[in-house]
Amino acid sequence: MKDNVEKKHVSAKAFAYIRLSSQSQAWGDGERRQVEAAKEFAARHGLTIDETLSDIGVSAYRSKNSKGGALGTFLDLARDNVIEKGSMLIVESIDRLTRDEPSSALQLLLDIIKAEIRIGITSINMVMDSLTYVALFPIISEMARANSESEHKSKRSLANWVTKRLLAAQGTPVTSQCPLWMEVKNGEFCLIPERVEIVKRIYGMYSDGIGRGAIARALMNEGIPAWNKRRPVWHPSYIFKVLHNRAVVGDYEPETKTKEVHVAQKRIPDYYPPIISPELFNRIQGMSHVRRTGHSGRKGKKFANLFQGLAQCTVCGGTMRFLNRTHDKKREKPWAMYLVCSSGLEKLGCQNYSWYNYRVLENFILAGTLKEIDIIEAAGLHREAELENMDLVEKLKAELDKADANIANLVSLLDDKALEDMNELKRALLEEHRKRKSLRERLAAARGVAAEARQAAENTDLFRQAGVAPEGIDMSDDAVYARRVRISMQMRSMIDRVDCAPKHCVSIRMKSGTVYELEDGQWTRVEQRLAPVINKVITSRSFAGLAVTRLPCEYEKASDTEEEQLVIV
Numbered sequence: 001m002k003d004n005v006e007k008k009h010v011s012a013k014a015f016a017y018i019r020l021s022s023q024s025q026a027w028g029d030g031e032r033r034q035v036e037a038a039k040e041f042a043a044r045h046g047l048t049i050d051e052t053l054s055d056i057g058v059s060a061y062r063s064k065n066s067k068g069g070a071l072g073t074f075l076d077l078a079r080d081n082v083i084e085k086g087s088m089l090i091v092e093s094i095d096r097l098t099r100d101e102p103s104s105a106l107q108l109l110l111d112i113i114k115a116e117i118r119i120g121i122t123s124i125n126m127v128m129d130s131l132t133y134v135a136l137f138p139i140i141s142e143m144a145r146a147n148s149e150s151e152h153k154s155k156r157s158l159a160n161w162v163t164k165r166l167l168a169a170q171g172t173p174v175t176s177q178c179p180l181w182m183e184v185k186n187g188e189f190c191l192i193p194e195r196v197e198i199v200k201r202i203y204g205m206y207s208d209g210i211g212r213g214a215i216a217r218a219l220m221n222e223g224i225p226a227w228n229k230r231r232p233v234w235h236p237s238y239i240f241k242v243l244h245n246r247a248v249v250g251d252y253e254p255e256t257k258t259k260e261v262h263v264a265q266k267r268i269p270d271y272y273p274p275i276i277s278p279e280l281f282n283r284i285q286g287m288s289h290v291r292r293t294g295h296s297g298r299k300g301k302k303f304a305n306l307f308q309g310l311a312q313c314t315v316c317g318g319t320m321r322f323l324n325r326t327h328d329k330k331r332e333k334p335w336a337m338y339l340v341c342s343s344g345l346e347k348l349g350c351q352n353y354s355w356y357n358y359r360v361l362e363n364f365i366l367a368g369t370l371k372e373i374d375i376i377e378a379a380g381l382h383r384e385a386e387l388e389n390m391d392l393v394e395k396l397k398a399e400l401d402k403a404d405a406n407i408a409n410l411v412s413l414l415d416d417k418a419l420e421d422m423n424e425l426k427r428a429l430l431e432e433h434r435k436r437k438s439l440r441e442r443l444a445a446a447r448g449v450a451a452e453a454r455q456a457a458e459n460t461d462l463f464r465q466a467g468v469a470p471e472g473i474d475m476s477d478d479a480v481y482a483r484r485v486r487i488s489m490q491m492r493s494m495i496d497r498v499d500c501a502p503k504h505c506v507s508i509r510m511k512s513g514t515v516y517e518l519e520d521g522q523w524t525r526v527e528q529r530l531a532p533v534i535n536k537v538i539t540s541r542s543f544a545g546l547a548v549t550r551l552p553c554e555y556e557k558a559s560d561t562e563e564e565q566l567v568i569v
Ligand SMILES: [Zn+2]
Pocket: 313, 314, 315, 316, 317, 318, 341, 342, 343, 344, 350, 351, 352
């Protein structure tokens, strides 16, 4: 700043002003974004940033930043003419400078302009100086009007909101806060392709039944850098935010700070470039509801208990707790997994001390004994296997159609004798016939592979070897986790509740009214139906299957280990 002067704008300096409140820090990246935007803005005006001033954690509310902070120092220097006239102070948006009440905000802006400092606002790509600052008046007067209407705290946000709304109406990005998968460039939102990919993956995985924790782990395992610089880890709570952020469908929802303001705020559709379809977004919101109400199993790595939220104790009505005692050296054999009444277990009054062998219950579902649930379908294996070859089959079919059409055309030309060179025509026809033959063969092969894949999926043994059998599988495998979640969701849609009564009697009550009863190692299907002739409800009982702790395919694998006892008291 020493060798200054002569012509105003030649020696003009550019200062980037960065302010971060703790709020924006939570989403991280705010600092980098503001600096980048300022650099770019400066470059566009033929300037380079000479100095970056930052107030981090300083609130612009009540002008703390313009009094004590870096902004205050800057103002003093500008007033004392230490900073060259015509220099530019570059900020992301006006609310970075001040969130104070309108009159003070106006005063601050006027002070800056009076010191002949220009203000560059990157988010709306605009330079304010002594000539153009008047354009700001309508916005500020609108701020003032909004301010007089409600109490102080909400006033600020509302004022802010009104400003934003006015600018939004002009189709300009009005806020510094844009989702982390895009950035503001030249006053426009630009998607960051690799981040958009990640958002899409997060939605895809969640839609496949993979939990937030597992998604976060998968991203970490793949070494995908987290967007949050301060805490560079993928956290389930951030995955949650992404899954519920309406910005993915293009909506802009201003930050909510107080309850009163929340009511006043409305979302602006078609504000951001959308990256997720509204259908998928809405479906995800529905799924999250199911999960939030506590049916998705524990937050841990495994989805161990398919019966969570379904099983209850008939004595006290309490929930059944899942106990994994497969490796409990302190406990006498047999080691197994159990459902136990929480109250009974902790001696809190319930007299139901039965330990229900969990594998018996789960195998009843997984073995497909329960007619109402198509287990292969529920696990989503059909889809997985078929999708792979479907694309190829479709493509080959289209090519074959084309070859057929070509042949038909050529034949009709032959009939018309429209072509002079018959040899040329013959060659073309032969060529098309060859192509068609090859396409037919390839199509048959692709269909064969698709059918095989489907068959493999339907084959129960292979299906279990793929990892659905609950014991000895690596539950960290996301695919298995996803399958178990799907099965569990299917169960929840069909099963009303699972009653655990004393003496190890278990009843699975379907929503249809049918009940499956477990007694003495045997499942019985109990149905009630109306006999029309005698006009009475008749209860029919039929054998449904044996209770097993191990599925047939598992015997070979584990023949040397000890047999588990079926039921244990
Ligand atoms: Zn109980």
